[in-house]
């Protein structure tokens with residue numbers, strides 16, 4: 001029995017998780033936040049930023065595969081990909097599995113996350129050595145507002161939308177994301193859980209629908225994020241994201257063509273949860 005425990009203080013979910021800690025692997029202050037990596041017997045290494053669990057070695061593939069491969073298979077020719085955030089490298093690793101991808105620009109605010117991942121999370125950070133990968137250390141919204149580059153796909157792999165990541169979901173920022181995309185471009189972001197963050201999910205869907213031709217939502221079950229029924233908001237300028245346009249020829253553990261199709265909310269749930277304007281959560285008695 002270990003005696004050391006980690007209590008997650010999630011500012012965006014009405015629940016706490018407690019982890020048994022086998023060992024503290026790294027604990028340091030980066031320029032922007034407190035970074036902790038500990039080892040759990042069950043989950044392997046766990047990356048924590050400002051008290052919030054960002055990933056565990058055991059289940060990160062559910063998140064990173066689903067954040068990246070749905071759009072990468074719905075887009076007919078994803079050559080240029082932009083990742084906002086994602087400093088641990090998990091999304092980059094997945095994107096680089098696609099031969100169709102010729103260039104990945106990562107824009108990460110905190111170089112300290114990249115450095116710690118290269119040092120302590122070797123299964124996550126493999127992609128940084130790939131010649132197609134380019135890293136820029138700056139705020140996502142600044143890059144989106146200023147760049148003249150064009151992309152086929154924009155992926156937002158952010159922390160919870162409180163603090164530094166909140167502005168990524170502003171109307172301006174989402175409009176800039178649409179602007180940097182080519183005419184058949186797609187956008188995808190991690191957008192929290194259907195149990196705890198329904199108002200946020202609805203808001204993002206509404207904002208995306210204002211800027212893109214198509215806005216939709218799919219989910220994956222995640223063991224370690226508060227709320228667990230995790231959402232990914234996807235938007236597209238031309239192609240229907242529910243359709244698998246390129247065969248899945250890469251190695252994955254969760255994503256597959258039938259998983260892609262079934263991950264989207266069935267129409268009844270979409271209507272009830274997202275498009276209805278009713279009360280999003282029952283009030284306690």
Ligand code: AG3
Nearest residue numbers: 010053054086158159225226
């Ligand atoms: N980004 C999503 C983190 C959400 C965590 N929320 C939570 N534990 N309440 C993860 C970044 C991984 N590349």
